[in-house]
Amino acid sequence: MQASNSSRLLANSLGRRAASTIAPKYSQAVFSAALAKSPATLAKVEAELNALSGAIKASPQLDSFVTNPTLSAKDRASGLAALYAKAEGPRKEPVSDITKNLFSLLSENGRLTETQGIIEGFNELVSKHKGELKVVVSSATPLPAATLSRLETTLKQSQAAQKAKTLKVTNKVNPSLLGGLVVDFGDKTIDLSVSSRVSKLNNLLQESV
Numbered sequence: 675m676q677a678s679n680s681s682r683l684l685a686n687s688l689g690r691r692a693a694s695t696i697a698p699k700y701s702q703a704v705f706s707a708a709l710a711k712s713p714a715t716l717a718k719v720e721a722e723l724n725a726l727s728g729a730i731k732a733s734p735q736l737d738s739f740v741t742n743p744t745l746s747a748k749d750r751a752s753g754l755a756a757l758y759a760k761a762e763g764p765r766k767e768p769v770s771d772i773t774k775n776l777f778s779l780l781s782e783n784g785r786l787t788e789t790q791g792i793i794e795g796f797n798e799l800v801s802k803h804k805g806e807l808k809v810v811v812s813s814a815t816p817l818p819a820a821t822l823s824r825l826e827t828t829l830k831q832s833q834a835a836q837k838a839k840t841l842k843v844t845n846k847v848n849p850s851l852l853g854g855l856v857v858d859f860g861d862k863t864i865d866l867s868v869s870s871r872v873s874k875l876n877n878l879l880q881e882s883v
Contacts, residue, residue: 701795722761729760740786807838809859
């Protein structure tokens, strides 16, 4: 299948360079290629990548595929076919050229291990494009919906939220926090966790010895 103009743009943007910070470059290239084609294409690629992200997290086989850089060309080809099947979704809609080209490049360049980072970076670019402010509330256990709603109401009063079109609050469970909350939004972090207080206490105790 001949690559579309948007797919060629993606390939030309990435080339075959190796770099430790490659994930953001892939994210930006995919976002730019999809946006340049149409808003509908951007939405389709977003849905495909998020479906793949969820499938990889849920499937040990797919996770092994993207995290094993030593696979043969034959194994990579069969693995890509399995990925595309997940991206098609229950309606079996054809996968976009942009998504296919992305994973072909990742496979060829030995960068499939960057998959989740690329998808996260892509989602951040999409959120910024939509005027969304993403807020991640980390807690030791899942928060009740009522608590998240109160937090959202409070955060809407912040300057960062007032500049955004929409506020998107998600709860991330991190048992190592022990208790309390860590709120990440924009370039700010509010650490109200028990683990942070314990760390500060330990530092004070060490300084007093």
